[in-house]
Amino acid sequence: xxxxxxxxxxxxxxxxxxxxxxxxxxxxxxxxxxxxxxxxxxxxxxxxxxxxxxxxxxxxxxxxxxxxxxxxxxxxxxxxxxxxxxxxxxxxxxxxxxxxxxxxxxxxxxxxxxxxxxxxxxxxxxxxxxxxxxxxxxxxxxxxxxxxxxxxxxxxxxxxxxxxxxxxxxxxxxx
Amino acid sequence: xxxxxxxxxxxxxxxxxxxxxxxxxxxxxxxxxxxxxxxxxxxxxxxxxxxxxxxxxxxxxxxxxxxxxxxxxxxxxxxxxxxxxxxxxxxxxxxxxxxxxxxxxxxxxxxxxxxxxxxxxxxxxxxxxxxxxxxxxxxxxxxxxxxxxxxxxxxxxxxxxxxxxxxxxxxxxxx
Numbered sequence: 001x002x003x004x005x006x007x008x009x010x011x012x013x014x015x016x017x018x019x020x021x022x023x024x025x026x027x028x029x030x031x032x033x034x035x036x037x038x039x040x041x042x043x044x045x046x047x048x049x050x051x052x053x054x055x056x057x058x059x060x061x062x063x064x065x066x067x068x069x070x071x072x073x074x075x076x077x078x079x080x081x082x083x084x085x086x087x088x089x090x091x092x093x094x095x096x097x098x099x100x101x102x103x104x105x106x107x108x109x110x111x112x113x114x115x116x117x118x119x120x121x122x123x124x125x126x127x128x129x130x131x132x133x134x135x136x137x138x139x140x141x142x143x144x145x146x147x148x149x150x151x152x153x154x155x156x157x158x159x160x161x162x163x164x165x166x167x168x169x170x171x172x173x174x175x
Numbered sequence: 176x177x178x179x180x181x182x183x184x185x186x187x188x189x190x191x192x193x194x195x196x197x198x199x200x201x202x203x204x205x206x207x208x209x210x211x212x213x214x215x216x217x218x219x220x221x222x223x224x225x226x227x228x229x230x231x232x233x234x235x236x237x238x239x240x241x242x243x244x245x246x247x248x249x250x251x252x253x254x255x256x257x258x259x260x261x262x263x264x265x266x267x268x269x270x271x272x273x274x275x276x277x278x279x280x281x282x283x284x285x286x287x288x289x290x291x292x293x294x295x296x297x298x299x300x301x302x303x304x305x306x307x308x309x310x311x312x313x314x315x316x317x318x319x320x321x322x323x324x325x326x327x328x329x330x331x332x333x334x335x336x337x338x339x340x341x342x343x344x345x346x347x348x349x350x
Binding site: 049050062066143 | 245
């Protein structure tokens with residue numbers, strides 16, 4: 001059975017739980033508190049040398065990290081990942097957009113404000129992240145102005161990935 | 176013929192040129208000066224609503240953005256992208272690592288120091304980015320300590336992607 005190492009409030013972990021649930025794949029969960037450094041222990045670094053959750057243990061001692069790579073692994077060959085070449089690449093385009101332009105702004109703002117409680121300390125950086133976060137949301141709004149899903153005409157892991165932190169953006173001050 | 180919209184000093188553009196060249200695929204190049212805002216014009220935003228290079232024009236008026244998504248598009252079905260399920264996801268794992276933990280630190284430091292000439296102005300942020308950049312390089316060093324390539328036993332787009340900014344890391348002060 002798959003085992004998911006996660007910090008459950010993380011949107012990156014949420015993505016993986018959502019897909020596993022929609023695929024009706026049973027899995028075990030191991031909760032790690034990133035606020036207590038539990039992802040920086042030698043034991044965890046042996047699973048992901050980059051010290052981040054989520055990590056999927058595919059079989060004993062075989063680990064995959066990076067949330068969107070895990071989505072790709074689980075979805076290839078299912079209805080949630082296209083079979084057509086261009087659409088496959090377009091899903092990837094939105095997954096990389098998510099990790100580069102969306103998550104570092106929206107998720108990090110949420111973490112600083114709602115988890116660390118350091119809105120004042122990070123005020124200047126938060127202002128910049130809020131601008132970039134709104135810019136990312138605007139790119140999404142524009143793209144979705146005449147379609148229901150990010151790629152093709154159906155729900156894929158691009159929608160799952162971008163939904164994860166968008167639906168809690170208000171916890172990062174993006175309302 | 177493919178047309179690549181790029182800012183040639185960009186490592187993200189370099190990746191795509193390298194793969195196209197190694198695949199012996201001819202392509203046109205359109206140079207845009209990001210320092211002059213040429214990727215934020217209405218004309219360019221119609222190609223990539225996120226206003227970033229590289230963008231690959233696959234056929235007239237059909238555009239793909241995000242460098243690593245372009246690598247995926249061009250390499251699927253070639254020797255540079257694995258056919259085995261786990262290895263495919265492992266390539267993706269390293270591509271997402273590159274865009275989340277490597278590029279934002281190493282490429283941004285290089286841009287601020289060597290292109291904007293603002294090492295003093297960004298001193299504090301650069302210090303943090305240098306730490307995170309070295310941490311990313313250490314993850315790579317550790318992974319490559321007993322193997323020649325990031326995934327499997329052959330050269331893939333994971334190697335291309337991570338080589339792009341690593342080989343110019345010194346221009347960002349990571350020596």
